[in-house]
Amino acid sequence: MWAPIGQQACVPIVGTHDRRFLTGVLNIKTGDYLDAVSTAFHQDQFQDLLRRIRWHWRGWRIVLFVDRNTAHTAQASRRLARSFKIQLRWLPKACSELNLMDHLWRHVKDDVTANEPTPNVDETVRRAQRYVHSLTPQERLRKAGALSDDFWLADVLT
Numbered sequence: 001m002w003a004p005i006g007q008q009a010c011v012p013i014v015g016t017h018d019r020r021f022l023t024g025v026l027n028i029k030t031g032d033y034l035d036a037v038s039t040a041f042h043q044d045q046f047q048d049l050l051r052r053i054r055w056h057w058r059g060w061r062i063v064l065f066v067d068r069n070t071a072h073t074a075q076a077s078r079r080l081a082r083s084f085k086i087q088l089r090w091l092p093k094a095c096s097e098l099n100l101m102d103h104l105w106r107h108v109k110d111d112v113t114a115n116e117p118t119p120n121v122d123e124t125v126r127r128a129q130r131y132v133h134s135l136t137p138q139e140r141l142r143k144a145g146a147l148s149d150d151f152w153l154a155d156v157l158t
Contacts, residue, residue, distance in 0.1 A: 018121040021045070022128055024101050025053055025064070028146045028153060031137025032057075037125055043074035050077070054084040063087045067099065098152055100144040107143045108132060 003009035021041040025034045034056050038045045046069075053062060064086055066072040072088065081088050096102045112131045113124060132140065141147050146157070 020121050020125045022125055023049055024104065024132065025049070026100055026104065026140060026144055026146075027057070028100065028141070029157060031139075031141045031146075033132060033137075033140055035129060035132065037129070041069070041071055043071045043077045046071035046074075046077050047080050050080050050084060050086060054086060061085075063089055065089045065091055065099070067091050068093065100146055104132065104140065104144040 019039065021038050023036045023038070023041065023045070027033070034052060036045070036049050036052065053064070062085070064081070066088055068090055071077060078088060091098050108128045108131055112127050135143065138147075145151060146153070148154075151157075
């Protein structure tokens with residue numbers, strides 16, 4: 001913010017430092033997508049997401065690649081995943097390039113939230129969700145990098 005010399009600059013303060021956690025799960029075979037929004041992300045929210053994943057992909061063999069967030073590594077979360085026959089696989093630390101959702105979120109940031117103010121955090125999250133859901137499954141996979149020739153799980157898709 002600038003102001004003429006000797007004059008007080010009026011700096012508007014916006015927002016209330018609200019936070020939302022938008023968590024997404026992408027099926028690398030079909031491009032199907034599931035998301036969840038919460039005001040916090042602890043093991044309870046992750047366990048709710050595990051329940052939704054199992055319900056959404058009933059009958060599927062599920063391998064979920066996750067980082068080492070404490071919500072993911074909590075004993076109760078790991079037990080619940082085992083009970084749902086969801087295999088948790090740990091992504092290496094500091095290797096966000098392996099996380100497909102990070103690639104997809106980058107497009108959300110670039111195409112939805114960059115350079116355009118939104119009235120509040122809830123509206124921003126709704127716009128992000130609408131964007132990802134409006135993509136075709138093929139577009140989701142492309143933007144996430146799953147269709148790349150050097151995708152690290154390419155042999156799973158064949």
